[in-house]
Amino acid sequence: MLPLIGILIVVAGFALRFNPLAVVVTAAIATGLAAGHTLTDVVAAFGKAFIESRSVAVVWLALPVIGLLERSGLKERARIVVSRIKVATTGRLLLAYLAVRQITAALGLTSLGGHAQMVRPLIAPMAEAAAETTVGDIDDATRYRIRAHAAATDNIGVFFGEDIFIAIGSILLIRGFLEQNGIHVEATSLAVWAVPTAICAFVIHGVRLLMLDRRLAGARVAE
């Protein structure tokens, strides 16, 4: 049971808002010590595992070109493209964004969306505006609910799109872990098995977004 102290450190450290990187490294060292290894053995084992996991960080190699494009107006251009998707209601607008987010994430373009880049400046204001045009004035509680749904849609879109891209961190982690256990799998076959869940996510969340439209309309009628 003692090695479970690492899990306890992660839970407590995150709950107390310590720096997550410091918490994770502390938990790793503590886990090794609790399993009865000496400090030098534990630090060496951690160093070995860290070096062997370097491939997880390879995605950052995309930053020089992404930064270069941002400098030349990539985000501004993306906003223009999204704003041209004309849809009437809050639910349908978020549904369109869900599709765009899932598809671009599946192509490896996870950084084209995001809360700071897309949701705050564009998606949330557009979703609120759509509600105002279709059902009239909305109260604060409704406004906050629409914003929360805008953020949620961004998360769900990226989570259940990115695993279709073969070089995303989670696929690399799966391959790395299985290789440590002596099993070799192809990244492409893992990506293929992310597709059924991606479709389910689109259908489930899409239906919920269309139900949000009905709730917004219903709230208006009830007044």
Added chain:
Amino acid sequence: MITLEFVYVLMGLMMAGVAIVNLRDRASAKRYNNAAFWGIYAAMFLFGSRLPNLLNGALVIVMVLVLVIGKLGGAPAEATTRAEREASAARWGNALFIPALTIPAVTLAGTFAFKNFLVNGQPFVDQTQITLISLGISTVVALIVGLVMLRPPLGAPIAESRRLMDAVSWAAVLPQALAALGAMFALAGVGPIIAGLVQKWIPLDTPFAAVAAYTIGMALFTAIMGNAFAAFPVMTAGIGLPLVVHKFGGSVVVMSAVGMLSGFCGTLTTPMAANFNIVPVALLEIPDEYAVIKAQIPTALLLLAANTAIMSLFVYRR
């Protein structure tokens, strides 16, 4: 033959560039801390394979000490003004997406082209790491396309890398540290302990029960840890591999792909995944701290049920 070491040298050069730009930035109060943090990280990519394990472990600890005691500086302001970027966006139009799309296009093309591609009877790239090496090559190609197309100042790519890396900051290292934590859990036998607890409390004597324990376990453990990457090695070593794959003969590909996605369902439900669930609440000025989680929970639960169904339908098919 091109191996992963080639990709690590690219990473090391980029991180070294980020460290040097930080070091030369007299406007940054934390320039020495940031330079040390990224400089050590660069060294681990450039020389890590040849350094002793103990030294590599100690270097990670030094990075954490710089982070916790010294603190890191944030990202600098953008190099161009909003008006300049809007003018540039209008000038280039959708052509701006071309260099960005070069990355997935070349990665995909390389994945197929390098398979069994021989030069003088030797494979051109390491056949076990085709995807990663293709990704590394694609970023270089995309950067060349971007440089030729946009003709920025020569230092722009590395200055922009520094801006983005300092914006992501320590979180850039977190996935790698979590993968190493998973390896430590494996070393300490955490997986078997968790599996023992699960098997003691829940009867797992049918193939479906094993699948359900694995998918629900992934979601629950991810919610506790805040990160599916941390949960995956533990649950897969504890339940996925020994029960779903070895005992009941399931497919390792279906198990791990759908298992990871079950973990993502857990991510949607937890304040531990602060980047996704708490940060946007602040960013969108919503008073209820858990508003985004509440909006996500129904989708998370339904999708977890869907994942359990998908896995139990397909994992045992031969």
